[in-house]
Amino acid sequence: MKLSEAKAQFIQAWGLLGAQWGVNRTMAQIHALLLISPDPMSAEEIMEGLDISRGNANMNVRELMNWGIVEKVLVPGERKEFFIAEKDIWKVGTAIARERKKRELDPILKVLLQLNKVEGDQKDKHVKAFKEAIQNIQKFAQQTDSALNAFIKSEENWFYSTLLKVIR
Amino acid sequence: MKLSEAKAQFIQAWGLLGAQWGVNRTMAQIHALLLISPDPMSAEEIMEGLDISRGNANMNVRELMNWGIVEKVLVPGERKEFFIAEKDIWKVGTAIARERKKRELDPILKVLLQLNKVEGDQKDKHVKAFKEAIQNIQKFAQQTDSALNAFIKSEENWFYSTLLKVIR
DNA sequence: CCGAACTTTCAAAACTTATTGAAATTTAAG
DNA sequence: CTTAAATTTCAATAAGTTTTGAAAGTTCGG
Numbered sequence: 001m002k003l004s005e006a007k008a009q010f011i012q013a014w015g016l017l018g019a020q021w022g023v024n025r026t027m028a029q030i031h032a033l034l035l036i037s038p039d040p041m042s043a044e045e046i047m048e049g050l051d052i053s054r055g056n057a058n059m060n061v062r063e064l065m066n067w068g069i070v071e072k073v074l075v076p077g078e079r080k081e082f083f084i085a086e087k088d089i090w091k092v093g094t095a096i097a098r099e100r101k102k103r104e105l106d107p108i109l110k111v112l113l114q115l116n117k118v119e120g121d122q123k124d125k126h127v128k129a130f131k132e133a134i135q136n137i138q139k140f141a142q143q144t145d146s147a148l149n150a151f152i153k154s155e156e157n158w159f160y161s162t163l164l165k166v167i168r
Numbered sequence: 169m170k171l172s173e174a175k176a177q178f179i180q181a182w183g184l185l186g187a188q189w190g191v192n193r194t195m196a197q198i199h200a201l202l203l204i205s206p207d208p209m210s211a212e213e214i215m216e217g218l219d220i221s222r223g224n225a226n227m228n229v230r231e232l233m234n235w236g237i238v239e240k241v242l243v244p245g246e247r248k249e250f251f252i253a254e255k256d257i258w259k260v261g262t263a264i265a266r267e268r269k270k271r272e273l274d275p276i277l278k279v280l281l282q283l284n285k286v287e288g289d290q291k292d293k294h295v296k297a298f299k300e301a302i303q304n305i306q307k308f309a310q311q312t313d314s315a316l317n318a319f320i321k322s323e324e325n326w327f328y329s330t331l332l333k334v335i336r
Numbered sequence: 337c338c339g340a341a342c343t344t345t346c347a348a349a350a351c352t353t354a355t356t357g358a359a360a361t362t363t364a365a366g
Numbered sequence: 367c368t369t370a371a372a373t374t375t376c377a378a379t380a381a382g383t384t385t386t387g388a389a390a391g392t393t394c395g396g
Contacts, residue, residue: 003295003311006286008289013279020190020272024354038297043373053356058374079364079371087301089308104188111181118174127171129206133255134178137203140257192384211343221386226344247341247394 007036014020021096026052027060031069031085040082069095094152101148102150109145112138175204179218189264189292194220195228199237199253208241237263262320269316277313280306 011032018028033049034041041049047057061083064070069086086092115134120127179200186196201217202209209217215225229251230237237254254260283302288295 001281001286001293003286003288005300006283009279009299010283011282012248013276013321017276020268022188022190026354031186036298038293045185054373055357055375056355059355062374081373087304089304091178093308093312100188104185108181108185111177114169115174118171120171125206130175130178130204133204136255136257140261144261148226194384222343223345223387224385227385230344249343 010036019099022100024060024063026050026056027063030057031064034070034083034085035087037085040075040084042080042082044080044133046083067099094154097148098152101145101152105141105145105148109138109141125144170209178204188235190268192228192231194218194224195231198225198228199232202251202253203255205253208243208252210246210250214251235263255267262322265316266320269313269320272307273313273316277306277309280309 011029014032014035015025015029018031019025030046033046043054043057043061046052046061047054050057051104061070064085065072069092070083071086071109073082074082075082086095112134116131116138118127118130118134121129122128178292179197182200182203183193183197186199187193189196197218198214198297201214211222211225211229214220214229218225232253233240237260238251239254241250241252242249254263280302284299284306286295286298286302290296290299
């Protein structure tokens with residue numbers, strides 16, 4: 001397989017994956033493009049590489065920076081801005097986990113807490129079924145929350161353990 | 169808070185969560201409705217409860233059954249079909265994990281395997297960057313695959329440990 | 337078998353989300 | 367400063383997804 005073909009395939013696959021994760025497809029594709037690029041890329045290069053408009057490129061690069069997995073770098077002697085992706089995929093994973101937890105798990109935990117306050121006769125089977133369901137879900141959600149927090153935090157340990165390997 | 173209000177809030181929250189998980193909103197809402205219902209519900213009751221059309225209800229109930237988290241039950245003396253949701257939320261979690269792994273992780277693992285075959289001069293920095301990126305992602309993807317498989321399998325253990333608690 | 341009750345399908349319409357591109361704004365070199 | 371290059375914004379539009387509802391299909395009691 002030729003490099004150009006392989007690149008195209010990877011960008012496509014990463015884009016599809018992103019789309020299913022609620023990340024917009026272009027955002028994931030830009031990330032893919034930067035992941036496999038040996039050098040920082042300019043907005044122009046991204047636009048050309050993916051055949052997208054300037055506005056689209058700008059918007060999605062910004063969002064990737066918000067997520068903390070793409071950075072702006074300045075190339076000496078160049079007026080333009082260049083971008084690079086975080087190449088440690090574990091960091092990317094924890095960044096995604098952090099964002100999604102914020103967007104998804106945290107709000108539902110808040111709602112579940114509220115819903116425990118439902119009033120009504122314990123003997124009413126509707127009330128009983130509701131309370132039971134909410135409590136089970138809450139228990140599960142809290143377990144998931146703990147697991148995710150551990151994963152997100154693990155980034156630090158991973159970083160240090162990698163560092164240890166390098167300096168030894 | 170009144171029960172009716174609490175139900176509406178839960179259905180709404182669960183629907184939003186589903187939407188962000190790439191599950192269609194109505195599908196998640198039907199699941200929520202069934203989760204908190206003390207009795208099996210008919211297509212009519214679902215349509216009325218969520219104010220959706222017959223077609224929409226039918227389609228999404230079927231999909232929930234494909235995912236293995238909703239079942240058809242027959243109520244003696246009734247011509248209609250009724251539906252119930254899996255109430256063990258851990259099972260629901262593993263069912264979702266299984267589906268998403270199938271839809272998302274498995275395809276990218278396949279692509280990554282292919283992409284290792286890229287040909288080209290190892291000294292070309294483009295080739296080098298590409299191979300490195302792919303290998304790192306592959307490693308991470310395989311770790312994730314193992315973790316998910318363990319989680320999906322854990323359902324059995326969970327089931328037996330719950331059973332043990334009950335029969336003791 | 338027949339017919340009524342029920343379920344499924346699917347094309348068209350409604351709704352949602354992403355993209356474009358041109359205008360407005362910002363930036364930095366001279 | 368001024369100017370041109372670069373970036374950002376955003377209204378219009380395109381693309382994609384979900385929902386509806388009526389028609390077709392299925393099932394079952396009599």
